Amino acid sequence: MSSSPLSPASPSPSASASASASTSQISFGPLSDNPSASHHLIYFITGNPGLIAYYDTFLRTLHELLPNISTSTASANNRVFHIYGQSLAGFDVDEQISAKSPSPLRESPYSLEDQIRIHLKALAEFRIQSGPRQGQLHDSVILIGHSVGSYILLEIIQRLRQHDSAPRIKAGILLFPTVTHIAKSPSGVKISTLFRIPNFPKRISTLVKALVWLLPKSFMERAVGGITRMPDDAAKVTTGFLRSRMGVWQALQMAKDEMETITEDRWDEDIWGIEHEEADYKAEIPKLIFYFGQNDHWVADHTRDALIAARAQTGGLSKSSKPIMLIDENGVDHGFCIRHSESIAEKVKMWIDTILSDL
Template sequence: MSGLQSGTSHSKSQISFFPVSGDPLATHHLIYFVTGNPGLIGYYDTFLGTLHELLTATDGTSSKTSVFHIHGQSLAGFEEDNSSTKQPVRTTPYSLEDQIEISLKSLQDLRIPSGPREGQLHDSVILIGHSVGSYILLELMQRLRKRDSPLQIKASILLFPTVTHIAKSPSGTKISTLFRIPDFPKKASTIAQGLLWLAPRTIVKWLIKIIARMPDDSAGVTLRFLKSPMGIWQALHLAQDEMETITEDRWDHDIWGIEHEEVDSKVDIPKLIFYFGENDHWVANHTRDALIAARGNPDHGSNSSKPIMLIDKNGVDHGFCIRHSESIAEKVKVWIDGIVSGL
């Protein structure tokens, strides 16, 4: 991708990479990333930065220039800085439905930022979601299709997805018990903030690194999350909403695809790639296996538009962004190359 200059726009609440191309014939791809919960984009700095470096090292095609724009932002309510979402300061947490609609508006507002095609829509959009971000991603796809959006959603990559029956997972079962306590998210947040207010930031960060075994950068993001005005309340409120909302499979064939496509079919179904954890504490093995059996493309055949569903065999945790950002970015880069080469 010679001749490209790389632009970046980073803040506490968003990460954007936007290579600048002077080629009016270049193909512009937008990679839009949706976080998990807690929804701080800072956790994914290494992942998105590595993916950006891999994609700009080679465009994966030989016939035309591909320009990859990457954008991700914190979910609403997790950051003091609301500049990326342009949302007013709230005193109550956001629901899962709020997060979906805010992400939808953000995605629809994005345009090619500079060059001969400044202000135009990207030629294709590839969505990437982690954990509950994968659920949000599927909702974005369905709502854009129903609203006849001009956005060209070509594929979605779902990392350690929690898209059905999250309350049946090992961690979901435990936290659902706590949610039986009336107003538990607010009460727990108030107690936690009172304890954290007494502790110096340096001590809290040291405890995070020791107890959670987090590297320094992730511990810093976690410290900011714990010390933020609404972070703990927002995370717990959203988790409770997830337990109540993420239950049965709710999407139709426009999302899941069909087993055998007709040669002259005009239905443009985006490609879906699911990457599950082998023993994910937020995804019960039996609900994962049932989803794969019902919705997956069993032999990855090209005549099927059903999703490719893979299970990690490398021991990567659900929170891959803490210790496995580089290896997952390498996998995602390979998938993106395959997606782009098929456009």
């Protein structure tokens, strides 16, 4: 990650239907030499801790489920997809202090507002990256956000609607969203108490650094896996996060920012839509699909149910631009990317098919 809050990791061009990946970004681009193919960007926004590597299996599975090679003839379903996600700023596990660095490393965490601005800039610059339509805007953009990434998603939609030249956001898929009153959740109540300790995020970060650097990396990976019961790949990502220069501080400081910022429902009908409206008005509002967890420790049941009662659609899809709001019935955890990536990817693929069915 760049040290500037307005300079995200640049999307890497992908000339084939394969991944362009690093520790800070994952990119699956389509292969298409057909100028009639429609191009759709699936832009993913992580939760906190904001390491994109946690979502490798999820994004890879979604890539395998969606078409990535166009046919040579025109067809209503001749679509190709570019899937892209990057780590939130401040979570770079490869960042090293060097006298040869072109610019000094950032010495304080990024705020939630910084993260929103970074993703806005990345989306504004994103173009089709290969084939005969290289350099053009995508025909549609579908945002996917997880946890606080869902809050960032809603802010992006609201802010982009103020610009005529902005990318066309077709829809947003919000997975285990924390978009209102996160401090009232079970985990929010606990961590908010800790944030009353002066300079708690920096103090804990310093303590963690002192502990983890005494231990060999391989030992830490085994210990993290044993303590958390994470699969090996997630344990490796977590170990990298704990050993990174600023990751723990960034995660805790951002969590503090979330507790203070994510409170009341702050969006209007430009985001939420209305139950019955003219067709032209409905077409202008991105379709939103919320997928909540049961007994989610980061989302209080009563705040979730209040949001569903106030904002979810009650009519059919053809009659409403209001969000679809669903509650998981399969016991999937808030951190779905650790053990349930494949099943959630299958749901997301189904929702994408429905979203694009009218194109």
